[in-house]
Amino acid sequence: MTLGYDPSYVRLAYPGGDVPLESGVCTDVVIRAYRAVGIDLQKAVHEDMAAHFSSYPRNWGLRTTDRNIDHRRVPNLQRFFSRHGLSLGSDGADADYLPGDLVTWRLPAGVPHIGIVSDRVSAAGTPLVVHNIGAGAREEDVLHEFEITGHYRYRPEGLVPACTEGPPAAD
Secondary structure (H helix, E strand, O other): OOOOOOOOOOOOOOOOOOOOOOOOOHHHHHHHHHHOOOOOHHHHHHHHHHHOHHHOOOOOOOOOOOOOOHHHOHHHHHHHHHHHOEEOOOOOOHHHOOOOOEEEEEOOOOOEEEEEEEEEEOOOOOEEEEEOOOOOOEEEOOOOOOEEEEEEEOOHHHOOOOOOOOOOOOO
16 A cells, blocks of 8 residues: 655656555556556556657656656646546536546646545545545545646546545545
């Protein structure tokens, strides 16, 4: 289980590379959830970026792909999910957020963030989200805590990623 937060650049095996399981960032929660159902986002994002590099953000001044980090960047995942899944907008009702959906936010400091909608809801009925914002993977009532910048559904062959990593949320 992801217990900490470590944004360090790491050289990864390819395909299937991962940072140590006990660490990682918000994107690593998403990557691991998809790996649990047999989808390697490291490989999928890298291959899509290699074939369609001009379609991806240039936030980092890159001139080519980097299979060690590209899949670990929220803007790249947003582009990938919008290209290969459904982009559902950022103004949906709580009922529109289904288990396994992906949500992206802009944190107050302007940093992008991502999480996975859980199959559980808060006492008020708001879908819980599994994410890592600095203290390891947590399932929390944070759907409306930050500015939502994207809502995606990526389910190749009908698969729904495992989205219950972390301790149960307090209701």
